[in-house]
Amino acid sequence: MPLPPLSLSLQIARFDGAGAHRAALPRHHVARWLRHALGGExxxxxxxxxVVDAEEGRALNRDYRHKDYATNVLTFDYSGAPVVAADLVLCAPVVAREAAELRKPLAEHYAHLLVHGALHAQGWDHETSEQDAVAMEARESAILQALGLPDPYARPARKR
Structure with missing residues (x-):
């Protein structure tokens, strides 16, 4: 099944360290990650x-979700299938901190969060129930593995 066409606008705000984030987000990778996250319908x-700094990320989260902190990704969905229209806002300092804590490359964490945001844009929600959270995580894992990226929810094997 061919992947759906995507009209992509990639914007990186001006902030200290923006170059590292720009390098982690080549346009063709971002388009590939998003197109793979789009469902069959x-x-x-x-x-x-x-991609924004902490101040803009916090302001958007506060104004639209009434949570006064910067979060990793915000999804603003305007229309669902058959034509998905959405804005995905990623807070660079939060993404970088999480990637470091998870000991994963910045680009890999961005891929996960973009897939996560694209699923939200299609109506997936992990905050409605445990069953919905499990289903969304499974979908994210399948998409990322199909892209050749590791499962972000895999638990490390225990040493015996």
């Missing part, structure tokens, strides 16, 4: 990805 998508 999606015929096309228009997605803006914006």
């Amino acid at each position: 999606v015929q096309a998508a228009e997605i803006t990805v914006r």
Whole structure:
């Protein structure tokens, strides 16, 4: 099955260290990650990805979700299938901190969060129930593994 067409706007705000984030987000990788995250009922998508600093991330989370802290990814979905339209806002300092804590490359964590945000744009939600959370995590894992990336939810094997 061919992947749906994607109209992508990739924006990186001006902030200290933006170059590392720009390097982790080559446009062709971002488009590939997002297109793979789009479900079979999606015929096309228009997605803006914006990478912001902590101040803008916090303000958006506060104004739209009434949570006064910067979060890793915010999804603003405007229309669902068959044509998905959404803005995905990623907070660079939060993404970088999480990637370091998880000991994973910055680009790999961005891939996960972009897939996560794209699923939200299609109506997936992990906050509605445990069953929905498990289903969304499984979908994210399958998409990332199909892209050749590790399962972000895999637990490390215990040493005996």
